Amino acid sequence: MPHISKNRLKPFEEEKLKATLKIILAKINNKKDMDNFLKFLLSDTEQIMFSKRIAIAVLLKDGLSEVEIGDKLGVTRETVNRINLLMQIRGNGFETAISKLEQEKMLNEFKKFLSSLAKYSVRAASGRI
Numbered sequence: 001m002p003h004i005s006k007n008r009l010k011p012f013e014e015e016k017l018k019a020t021l022k023i024i025l026a027k028i029n030n031k032k033d034m035d036n037f038l039k040f041l042l043s044d045t046e047q048i049m050f051s052k053r054i055a056i057a058v059l060l061k062d063g064l065s066e067v068e069i070g071d072k073l074g075v076t077r078e079t080v081n082r083i084n085l086l087m088q089i090r091g092n093g094f095e096t097a098i099s100k101l102e103q104e105k106m107l108n109e110f111k112k113f114l115s116s117l118a119k120y121s122v123r124a125a126s127g128r129i
Contacts, residue, residue: 055114056083057094058101062111072117 009017028034038047052073059069066080087094101107 052079053083054094054097055110056080057087058098058107058110059114060084060087061094061098072114 008014024037028037042050052075055073056069056075056079059072060080060083064072066077066084069075069080070077083094098107101110
């Protein structure tokens with residue numbers, strides 16, 4: 001869980017900060033600028049964590065089980081279950097991400113990549129890479 005300072009801002013101040021972040025993310029319109037921004041904002045681990053959340057959503061939408069998704073992505077069933085719950089209670093945030101991949105004609109390529117992860121993990125588990 002991320003660390004938040006004990007000295008919290010007032011709710012309206014927090015909302016203003018979050019609104020500014022959303023504007024920045026919405027205005028970055030090329031991969032190079034986004035790469036630079038994400039490298040500044042997030043560690044590699046955090047970037048992987050967020051990327052896996054999107055991958056979990058895609059695989060859940062495709063009907064894979066929690067166990068299958070966990071094996072493919074190296075996450076626990078609890079993590080998959082939490083993302084599934086978030087998809088149900090927080091609305092269509094993941095649908096927006098999936099829609100963006102579809103618009104860029106990248107969704108099928110992403111799904112193929114995710115499928116290849118299972119083949120790799122099976123070979124790695126048996127000592128054949």
